[in-house]
Amino acid sequence: xxxxxxxxxxxxxxxxxxxxxxxxxxxxxxxxxxxxxxxxxxxxxxxxxxxxxxxxxxxxxxxxxxxxxxxxxxxxxxxxxxxxxxxxxxxxxxxxxxxxxxxxxxxxxxxxxxxxxxxxxxxxxxxxxxxxxxx
Numbered sequence: 018x019x020x021x022x023x024x025x026x027x028x029x030x031x032x033x034x035x036x037x038x039x040x041x042x043x044x045x046x047x048x049x050x051x052x053x054x055x056x057x058x059x060x061x062x063x064x065x066x067x068x069x070x071x072x073x074x075x076x077x078x079x080x081x082x083x084x085x086x087x088x089x090x091x092x093x094x095x096x097x098x099x100x101x102x103x104x105x106x107x108x109x110x111x112x113x114x115x116x117x118x119x120x121x122x123x124x125x126x127x128x129x130x131x132x133x134x135x136x137x138x139x140x141x142x143x144x145x146x147x148x149x150x151x152x
Contacts, residue, residue, distance in 0.1 A: 019060070019061035019062060020061070020064070022088065023061040023063075023064050023065070024060070024061030025061075025084075025085075025087075025088055026058075026061070026065055026070070026084045026085070027058050027059040027060055027061040027065075028059070028061075029083060029084045029085075029086070030044075030055075030058055030059050030065075030073060030077070030084065031059040032124070033077045033079055033083065034059075034077065035121070035124040035128075036124055036127050036128055036131070037077065037078075037128075038128060039077075040052075041055040041056055041059070042055075044073065044076055044077070047072075047075075047076035048069060048072040048073055048076055049072070050069075058073075070084060
C-alpha cells in the first residue's frame with residue numbers, strides 16, 4: 018500500500034501537469050524516464066527520489082515545496098482555512114480537498130485563470146469569493 022505522502026506528492030505532480038496541459042510523455046521526456054514511470058509516480062505506486070523530484074519540479078516550472086503544500090495540517094494562504102486529514106485526504110472546513118483538482122473541468126478553469134493578466138485574474142478571484150460567501 019502506498020504511503021500517504023507518496024500519494025500526495027503524486028497527486029501534486031498530476032495536478033500541476035494537467036494545469037500546464039502537458040502529457041505524461043512530455044514530463045517523462047523532460048526528466049529522462051518512461052511515461053509509465055510518471056504514471057507510477059502520479060498514483061503513488063513508486064516513490065519519487067529527491068533528485069527526480071527536483072528534475073520534475075524544473076520540468077513543471079515550480080519549486081520542490083509545491084509537492085508538499087497542504088500536507089501536515091498547514092493553513093492555506095488565501096482564507097486561512099485549516100486543512101485537516103480525513104482518512105488519507107486533506108480537506109478544508111468546506112470539505113474541499115486535493116481531489117477536487119482531479120476534476121478536469123476545475124483544472125481547465127485553473128489553466129485559463131493563470132493565463133489571465135494580473136488585474137483580470139484578481140477581479141475574477143474577487144468575483145468567485147463574493148459568490149461563495151455565506152450570508
